[in-house]
Structures are given as C-alpha cells and as structure tokens.
Amino acid sequence: MEFIYTLFSIIIFLLAIILSYKTYQFTKTMYKFKNRKKDGSEDKDFKYFD
8 A cells, every 4th residue: 555655746846846947947938938039039949839
C-alpha cells in the first residue's frame, strides 16, 4: 500500500513540474508577443497565435 502511495506522489510531482515548465514557456512567449515591435517585423514569429 505504501508503494502505491509513493508512486502516486511521484506521478503528481512530475505532472506539477511539467505543467509549471509549460506555463513558464507560454508566459515567456506571450510576454514577447505583448512587447513586440509595432511595425509588424516580428509577427512571423507568432503565427501560432493569429
């Protein structure tokens, strides 16, 4: 029973780390998108969001 609890805790911990990393990537990308140049020269980098 203790093994199952430990395994479950490790899975939850890894999931939290993965979600934190993906949130960091998304936040960084949206920060760059928000602060991009207004002349449109950087818009090719953000085709995914259009």
